[in-house]
Amino acid sequence: MKIAVCVKQVPDATVHKRIDPETKRLDRSGEATLNPTDLNAVEEALRVKEAHGGEVVLVSMGPERALESLRKALAMGADRALLVADETAAGSDLVATSRVLAAALERVEADLVFFGQASSDGDGSVLWAAVADRLRRPLISQVAALTVEGGSVRGKRQTEHGYDVIAAPLPAVVAVSDAINEPRYPSLKGIMGAKAKPQETVSVADLGLPAEAVGEAGSRTVVLALGPPPARSGSVKIEDDGTAAEKIVAFLAERRLL
């Protein structure tokens, strides 16, 4: 079985995430790490491989140094990595990013494509559905438990109302929730062997995409301005004189929270 996992390098969640006021993009110049929820996707892929055999391929789009973050997933047991490292793709929105990833995934020809839950740098829970549409594959998202059997995949999908069990034939796209598993720690042997595993870097042109299809040129949304969030309107502080509970109720009622 060929299993692909779409992963992303994101700025390390230490203090100073900032949006560069000039480019209006997230400042990614500091230290970076593998998006934490992608580890659940890698773990699930490894479990499928352990049950059914095959290989796990990491697919990612980012700067050249994203390879360092991919190594952690290779240390966990993934077999190889494909990174689309191309300056022209920087600043891609959902439309452009999904275009690039779909092209890279087509190159990999995976039976099963995994995504992790929303990334910590603001990607929202949207990438997998866009990629699945481009690949024309069935999609199961928000998966909290997964089984693969006889050419099809079955996922327990979490919604606001409860659980649905969804089945789809392979090839399919699955987006896992972080409740699905606990990612393993890489063994020391895994860490030592990670560097030697095949890591391929391709450009946008290698994927057959023109420059206008990616980056800002290929995007359909823009960031216009940045500002401070609306200050919490008139924060109120009171001391309890025996009527605090009533005052809280009045406050909540006024804001239509009751």
Added chain:
Amino acid sequence: MKALVFLEHHGGELEQGSLGLLSKAASLGEAEGVVLGPDARAVAARAGAFGASRVWASEHEALAAPLPQPRVDALAALVEQTGADAVLFAASVLSADVAAGLAARLEAGLNWDLTDLLLADGELIGKRPALGDTVLVDVGWKSAPRLALVRSGSFDPVESGGAAEVEELAFEVSDFSTLARLVEQTQEEASGPSIEDADVIVAGGRGLGSPEAFSLLEELAAALGGAVAATRAVVDAGWYPYSTQVGQTGKTVSPKLYIACGISGAIQHKVGMQGAGTIVAINKDPNAPIFDFCDLGVVGDLHQIVPKLTELVRARG
């Protein structure tokens, strides 16, 4: 703006978040509703009362299961038929998948996590918080149709008392859209929402003084229809389960209402809940950092205040 608004329904009623978005869209221009799935026709007409000039409905068998891909087919066809220049979604598990699939299908820009929509010089602008709600960003679109996913509950439904015709939406199902199929469906009820889904969270910290005090919070949460959460300190002490821990090394939540009881508000906790719509803090230490970022701060004894609050909430019915 000529918008299509994706309206979800459950248990025979249109969802409040969808109706709120519809009201907003109607205030910005022309808005037509779309209702898809079983019983769509029965609920669709109601949308007229909230500002829809027309409502499209389909109960096509491909839409029977709450799955996104056939809905992408339906909306793509509708955009083409109506020439709508915007498609708006109130965020949900389903609608996020639909919106993103539609973005790829139409090569159309999608902005998500929006908390507001407005027109500036005739152009649609979205506002969204970013970087853990520490920055507010204005976002726009380069071309039509403009797709938007709006944080649920951002807008209140406004009944304008209009009426709308319900029209049948005809569309073709793509060859791959129905490959995913529903095998089993379970509704989860009573045990109350998980903290990730809850609209109301009542959270407790060290100031509770003992694990028994959590029962006070549980009563309040039950009265408010919410969930109970805990800080790292009390989870470490074994007073409440790790699954309810909110904070840097626990979960991040953004309910509409967060009531923090006996919580000092150290940043490790704050980053897990600062996105809450309204924050009420009850703490007997007037210098607790939480008073710097809550909406209503109450300096007092939670052991007195919380039970009384529960009583009053219950009395309101």
Added chain:
Amino acid sequence: MARPIDFPPDFAPADAIGVPTDPPEERIEVGVLIVGGGPGGLACAIRLGQLLEEHPEVRERLGEVPVAVLEKGKQAGSHLLSGAVVDPGPLRELFRGRLTTADLPTYGEVPGEAVYVLTRRSAFRIPPPPTMRNHGNVILSLSALGRFLAEQAEGLGVAVLPETTASRLLVQHGRVAGVRTGDRGRGRDGEPLPTFEPGSDVLAGVTVLAEGTQGLLTSAAIDHFGLQGENPQIWALGVKEVWRVPRPLRRIVHTMGWPLRAAAAYGEFGGSFIYPMGEELVSIGFVAGLEARDVELSVHDLLQELKTHRLVWKILHGGERVAWGAKTITEGGYYSLPRRFSAPGLLLVGEGAGLVNVPRLKGVHYAIESGRLAAEAAFRALQRGEVPSRVGALDSYDEALRRSRLWRELYEVRNMRQAFDRGFFVGGALASVMTATKGRFPRRRLPTHPNAAAPLLETGRAARYPAPDGKYIFDKLSSVFASGNRTRDDQPNHLKVAARVRRPVAEAWAWMCPASVYEVGADLGDGMVSVHVTPSNCVQCGAITAKGGRFTPPEGGSGPEYTLT
């Protein structure tokens, strides 16, 4: 008066020594194993990489992984913190013929310097004492240097293994055989969780310990092989912040005096440093010896208090804090050095071995120099076809250290730190005499006393610490957050401290710790209390080891994620 040393933890150095326990086919074998991805360990790795590149026949004999470096942080640099103003000589020597100073990640040479003695309201400029002159030295971020050195090492074929701790030194038949790495995925009571990944025995012909200030295996090795120096080791704690400032700082600044108290009875020795990092950043830190006796002595709060001084305010105001961190520094100097720096199969490098020049405030270049010399000694043994664990095979390292400049420098200032036991003024006078005589006076060894043996006293010092405002003055918890610390909560407690102590001892630990790990626990009667520990706050500074407990490394990858410190 209570003393922390009277309440020892349930831990002995021998706990960190063991034998291989993995089945032979599961043991990992490398050529040379280096514990610690700091400047010492990485300099050793780089020099070895260079030598093995030049001598492929030796490299071949070392197997698939000729050189491996174990680093407990998330990546090299994550746990590195210093001022830093560094003597670039050893760095240049390390990269001679391959890189120039321009290739190194520095902020350039020291542009100018000023030394002040502070009082609450004023600052008296004094000429820099001879030991503190920094002309020709470079300013850098040690964390950034660590990342750079790791890249260089990897380019030379060294395996740098992050998120990996060394929990035991493996000794067999009187020879060091390697280390056992730490387990990952244990729960609070030590029970294996579903993700449990046991450590591994890593065997090597030569093991180099470059653990830095709190070397667990280093102290175990010194104890096991009887290598203790004449004086007990002592430490200082440094807490620093990095600020983005609106006005560039154009000189390095050192201060002494306020807010520390001069009288000998307080045992307060230290000062601050303020270094520009390029045009936009400033590194500011406060360092104080851990023999300080006041229960409420908190270096973190002393740093906050320092910032209220006009001299500092002029530099920082209008800026924003972008980093925070804390780490201990070994201060014992010459007489606390181990008798020997090698044992069968073992080499001791850098600060873990006590190689820090306190009066010069310099240790990074000693780490690099000793790392380089260790690499050369190890290489010579391997090249001769030696079994490096043969007694005496690595003696050339000790000889090289004693012939080097660093040895002479440490000898010259061998009593200077101890002089300050007499307080700031007498100590300062003694130190001046020592400098003027180039260390010939006094001839004899002045003793040091373990930090934890200092009897505690209470003076209400905390009342003068400024209140946090979240913008200029910061509390400990938000500072821990700023260090990037996201240590997994439900791990076993890695900090060994006594469970029952006299109340002042618990209070002293609570104030001392920059990360709010310790709190006074329940009252046990009789003046005794329990100690409440929150291990996930720990930024691995090591202060507790100096003050009566023992820091052991938690799971690999835990702790701070420094990038600018």
